[in-house]
Every structure is written in C-alpha cells, then in structure tokens.
Amino acid sequence: xxxxxxxxxxxxxxxxxxxxxxxxxxxxxxxxxxxxxxxxxxxxxxxxxxxxxxxxxxxxxxxxxxxxxxxxxxxxxxxxxxxxxxxxxxxxxxxxxxxxxxxxxxxxxxxxxxxxxxxxxxxxxxxxxxxxxxxxxxxxxxxxxxxxxxxxxxxxxxxxxxxxxxxxxxxxxxxxxxxxxxxxxxxxxxxxxxxxxxxxxxxxxxxxxxxxxxxxxxxxxxxxxxxxxxxxxxxxxxxxxxxxxxxxxxxxxxxxxxxxxxxxxxxxxxxxxxxxxxxxxxxxxxxxxxxxxxxxxxxxxxxxxxxxxxxxxxxxxxxxxxxxxx
Numbered sequence: 001x002x003x004x005x006x007x008x009x010x011x012x013x014x015x016x017x018x019x020x021x022x023x024x025x026x027x028x029x030x031x032x033x034x035x036x037x038x039x040x041x042x043x044x045x046x047x048x049x050x051x052x053x054x055x056x057x058x059x060x061x062x063x064x065x066x067x068x069x070x071x072x073x074x075x076x077x078x079x080x081x082x083x084x085x086x087x088x089x090x091x092x093x094x095x096x097x098x099x100x101x102x103x104x105x106x107x108x109x110x111x112x113x114x115x116x117x118x119x120x121x122x123x124x125x126x127x128x129x130x131x132x133x134x135x136x137x138x139x140x141x142x143x144x145x146x147x148x149x150x151x152x153x154x155x156x157x158x159x160x161x162x163x164x165x166x167x168x169x170x171x172x173x174x175x176x177x178x179x180x181x182x183x184x185x186x187x188x189x190x191x192x193x194x195x196x197x198x199x200x201x202x203x204x205x206x207x208x209x210x211x212x213x214x215x216x217x218x219x220x221x222x223x224x225x226x227x228x229x230x231x232x233x234x235x236x237x238x239x240x241x242x243x244x245x246x247x248x249x250x251x252x253x254x255x256x257x258x259x260x261x262x263x264x265x266x267x268x269x270x271x272x273x274x275x276x277x278x279x280x281x282x283x284x285x286x287x288x289x290x291x292x293x294x295x296x297x298x299x300x301x302x303x304x305x306x307x308x309x310x311x312x313x314x315x316x317x318x319x320x321x322x323x324x325x326x
Contacts, residue, residue: 020062025326027056031080032296032321039314048080050130050319051286051296055091068099073109091148102157109154112166112185113213114147116198119187120217120230124248124261125284125298133263133280134230134246136302136315140278141242141267142234145213146170146202149181162190172203179204179211192221210237226250239270255288269307276312278304292325 057075075092078085094107118127149170168183185198246263280302
C-alpha cells in the first residue's frame with residue numbers, strides 16, 4: 001500500500017511538472033522527383049530535402065519566474081525518400097536559460113557564425129536548400145565551416161536598439177577529428193534591414209586543417225522584392241585562402257514566390273596563386289497551398305574549375321516536389 005501511495009505521489013508530481021513545461025513537437029517533410037547531371041552522367045531520383053532539409057524535433061520552455069526561463073531543443077534529420085535517419089538528435093541537442101541577461105545554451109546547437117552565414121543566403125532560394133547556389137559554388141575551395149559544433153556553450157545578448165551579439169565556444173575534449181570552435185557575431189535589425197557580421201576559428205590537431213572564417217550577411221525587404229547578400233573569406237592554417245560571395249532575390253506574388261540566386265568563389269594556394277574557381281546560379285518557384293504545405297520546382301547549374309581553367313565538376317539539378325511543415 002505504501003509503495004502504491006508513493007508511486008501515485010510521484011506520478012502526481014511528474015504530471016504537475018509536465019503541466020508547467022510547454023513542449024512543442026514539430027517537423028518538416030520535403031520530397032521531390034527530379035534528376036542530377038554530374039560531369040555528363042544523369043541520374044533520376046526521388047529526393048529528400050531539396051528545398052529544405054527534412055527533420056523533426058521537440059522544443060520547450062518552463063517559466064521559472066522573475067523573467068527567467070528554462071529552454072531545450074532536440075532535433076534530428078531524416079530522409080523522406082527511404083525513411084532512414086541520423087542516430088540520436090544530430091541537428092540540435094541543448095538545454096539552456098534565458099532572461100534579462102540574454103540566453104545561454106549548452107550542448108549541440110547552431111553556431112553564431114551559422115546564423116550570419118544563413119542570413120546572407122536567406123533569399124538565395126533558402127539557406128539550407130540544395131538549390132542554394134552557394135552550396136555548389138563554394139565547393140571550389142576549402143571545406144565548409146562547422147555549422148553545429150559539439151560540446152558547445154553559446155551566449156546571445158539581448159537586443160539594444162536593434163543591436164545584438166553572440167558568442168560560441170565548443171570544446172574539442174581531446175577527441176581526434178573534433179575541432180575547438182570559437183565564434184563571435186554581431187547583428188543589427190532595423191525596419192526592413194537585417195545586417196550581421198561574424199568570425200569563426202576552428203582549431204584542429206594539424207595546422208593544415210585549421211580554419212578561420214569571416215562573413216558579412218544582410219537582407220533588405222523592398223516590398224515588391226526581398227534581397228540577400230553574403231561575403232565570406234576563409235583562411236587555412238597553411239595560408240590557403242577562399243573569397244566567396246552570394247546574392248539572392250525573392251519576389252512574392254500572393255501564394256506564389258519566385259526566387260533566384262547567384263554565387264561564385266575563388267580559391268588561392270599558399271603562394272597566393274589561383275587554385276580553383278566556382279560559380280553557380282539557381283531558380284525556384286514555390287506555391288503555398290496552405291500555411292504549412294508548399295509545392296515547388298527548382299533548377300541549379302554549377303561549375304568548378306582548377307588552376308588551369310579546366311572544368312573539374314559540371315553539375316545540374318532540377319526537381320519538383322512538396323514540403324509539409326507540422
């Protein structure tokens with residue numbers, strides 16, 4: 001009897017605690033039919049995540065009083081075409097606090113650098129789209145930045161007259177292949193303008209693998225059209241460098257939205273000579289059938305060259321699909 005009463009008391013306490021925590025289950029399923037053509041070889045496919053990556057997750061908060069809140073988010077990616085997915089919560093896995101001081105998160109989360117990088121690609125189809133021209137054009141040079149570092153502590157300040165700042169620090173924990181990541185960023189939002197700058201250091205065991213990324217990104221809403229622009233400079237520990245830029249435009253026409261993007265990059269070796277170039281453009285149209293469901297079609301055309309100007313990668317992607325948010 002005592003054990004039963006204790007169990008009931010625990011359940012009652014648990015139910016009370018759960019009632020005070022707001023939890024949201026959310027997700028996005030994106031599937032499309034199309035084809036790629038890589039260096040002359042065509043493949044017809046059913047894709048997952050061409051417009052935006054398919055994912056699902058949970059987020060929640062608890063009001064602790066005095067303006068203080070506890071926060072958490074768990075998110076993972078999956079493939080809509082075959083149902084497979086990453087182990088665990090590969091995209092987001094963090095817990096934190098927010099209040100008048102800003103917010104602190106601990107775990108696996110987007111770095112502050114990713115926020116500014118994505119800002120500059122907002123209307124380049126979309127920041128995480130496979131039709132995003134920057135995804136293709138930037139292949140010509142150094143490896144991409146670490147978007148969601150493991151073992152991370154992230155701080156975001158409150159907004160002061162439209163200005164805000166953030167800091168990311170991720171420990172390597174002496175694990176081979178895991179970089180120590182430090183990122184800092186600042187952002188200004190005022191009316192139709194959203195402008196940001198960020199820098200990220202990635203320290204690896206070998207100097208040749210070290211990376212320093214700097215980016216400036218902005219969006220501006222003109223009303224009939226919305227523009228985004230991004231510039232990125234990347235420097236490796238052995239003095240190799242990349243210079244990259246991207247432009248995007250979105251034109252809303254009621255439920256229909258037309259978008260286009262153009263990106264290019266130039267890579268230099270340690271001696272300062274050009275070692276590669278990349279360029280890509282993309283077009284897409286989406287139609288909102290409801291607040292949560294969109295149909296779309298897109299086309300991407302990209303090319304990279306080596307130091308001699310010889311094409312090393314000639315890539316095309318086109319597809320039509322549907323995306324549903326829940």
